[in-house]
Amino acid sequence: MFAFIIRRLAVAIPTILVLVVLSYILMFAAPGGPFNAERPLPPNVLENIEARYGLDQPYWKQIYDYLVNIVFHFDFGPSFKYRDRTVSDIITQGFPVTLTYGFWSFVVAVIVGVSLGIAAAVKHNSILDYFAVGVSIGAQSLPNFVMAPVLVLVFTLWLGWLPGGGWNGGEWQFVVMPVIALSTSYMASIARITRSSMLEVLNAGFIRTARAKGLPMKRIIFRHALKPAILPVLSYLGPAFVMMITGSVIVDSYFSTGGIGQFFVNAAFNRDYSVMMGITILMGVLTIVFNLVVDLLYAWIDPKIRY
């Protein structure tokens, strides 16, 4: 097990390296640059600015310097667009925001999604099943860019219960709507995966045996069926968790949370190379870490899996 973890982490390093180099190449391949604007800067001024940010260097040198700074100084450099801030400033400010609403969205999506999925599978082809399937199809097909304005319309404008946006250091009123908007579609996917995998498990021989023994249904489900049924859900949850905690552009932009998702997309539009790279690396590392976590959970749940 320990050797497995070490091996996985060892593979992670070249993976991240490839990610960095590929992202850099794509970035330079995109037309434009961080200092282009409707009003082009006078050539002298542009030269000074590019020199300040090392953009006058050859590409390989830029990538090399960037990697050296990260590896030896853990320095992701200054933002090219937001001149008063560094990439680390932006991540330390924006990431806790998306982490907060992403984490709660995850909790909500898992609890509601798994319960709905189990209920639907257990009461297969009943009203409850149709209801659960209906809800999850509805939630899946309702994109969050529609959901977000509707939520604001209802809770802010009509009912006046919740503020229409902002973050305010993460007070609960400001977290509610982002969580609803973000968790809905994940919740729907989780419900569907849970339902189908639960149905499969419930038809398996060992469940029939358990029933024949006369075990109560509750015990069968939680003691015997849930564990094997949850495995496919688990492999979905790893990447989903990373997606959630690194934020959603739609949520960040509609609810003006100041989260990292918005920074990421703006960085792409502004060609803010350093911010784009910083967040790419963050997402890459998180994806690798949580995939590893999922693998370890697999082994813990399923005795057939051993590393």
Added chain:
Amino acid sequence: MKLKTVLNASAATALVFAAGMAFADDHMVDGMTLSDNQTFTYQTIDDSPSIDPGLVEDVEGSAVVRDLFEGLMNQDAEGNPIPGVATSYDVSDDKLTYTFHLRDDAVWSDGEPVTASDFVYAWKRVANPETASPYAWYMELMSVENASSIIAGEAEADTLGVEATDDHTLVVHLSQPLPYFPEMVTHTTTFPVPEHVVEEVGASWMNPETFVGNGAYVLTEYTPQERMVRVKSDTYWDAENVHLTEVVRLVVNDENQALTRWQAGEIDKTETIPTGQYPSLSQEYPEQAVSVPQLCSYYYNFNLRDDAPEWAQDVRVRQALSLAVDRDIITENVLGAGQIPAYTFTPGATAGFEVPEVEAASMTQEERNEKAKALLEEAGYGSDNPLTVEILYNTSEAHKTIAIAISQMWKQTLGIETTLGNMEWQTFLEARGNGDFEVSRAGWCGDYNEASTFLDLMASSSGYNDAAYMNDEVDSLLAEAKTMEDPTENYTRIEEIVDEEAPVIPIYHYAAAFMLDDTIKGWPLDNVQQTWYSRQLYRVAEE
């Protein structure tokens, strides 16, 4: 000194006047009772790249800098320069040396006095290539001695033509006379920075924890891309006339979302109104939907480069395409927020600029269409030789709608097939800059309130001349205008030439449309540059 006396006298008059009224205390302004709530919350679509006076580059960032810092001169509600940190100035006979006399009661928010050397430090910092300021060129534009060679890296930043002869006297040396120099020092790039703080703290000195300014407000909270709070400064020399105690700037990327939150009362002022919604909003909220003319022009460039399509070289085709654009439909039916149809390049709201009489402006659209058809036929295009044109614009709903409308007009009137090409912003800028287009969208806002800020784009040497338009007469008229006492005549002539040769299609002049809560008063609607200061504003009690 004289000015100060006048100011004191007027303050005394105001006091006497106020004493005669029912509520003789400072809860009244202009005869209206102030609200107990003096917080003003406004929305901007994006965050500012920087709010450091030396680095600030966007309009909304400049508004923040004007609150947190104060320059030599301020603007009044009409945009005229009035004393700021400088109480008065003298000009030498050759108009090359300006001496500013600074007030002795101006202090930084940490209690240190604001001195002339803070200005010297700030100006040199802007010009210094190491600072890499995107507005370094402003020092060149102001013709400050040696600015150009410093930016080009040929001289030390220390040689910039600005000096502090004592704590309260700032002397500026110019390389050429500049009649509107005093107006130029109302610009945020010329604002002072506290040398003692910038040198000690370094690049992060604008963080709320270390921030020190000399403006009417201090920065107390700043979460990028979310919110910024500035609070009234007690150390500001004119603090007793500052009413708003707290100014909150919220970043809301989505215009519709901002409007909803304005309706919910969370925001007092929005930055914009979504395209096409102004007419209905102004009916629903007649007092609060505001639209004022702006110093900006929306236009299409023709590509006049040699490798561009042949038709673009033909002035008759360019004129025909321009005439066939029904500006009224675009301003009234597509946009409808008070935009002004444009037949010339410079907006009529520009100070000292008379919109010249051009033929197209006085014709009806039917007449324009007839003329356009005749011109196109003369140029040899028609059903047997059909013309196709490509319009390039950057991805945006509004640009798309306008491009569709114009392509329909060209199709109906002239039978021209138009293809629409949209590109993501940076890709678009590159394509347009490289001359990789037939017709391209463009927008231009004046840097200062004078026609040359627009007409300079028509100079063959201009880096912003995307059409690659070249005309020797225009070049010499522009060069001449720089030193003229009254260049109006030259500007009129340039507009006439541009109208004849049609390197661009002026489409409309912008209007700034926004929602403003009706308890907020003092917004400088008459300032065409929309230069506002929070200290001009106040909130009145609801009736």
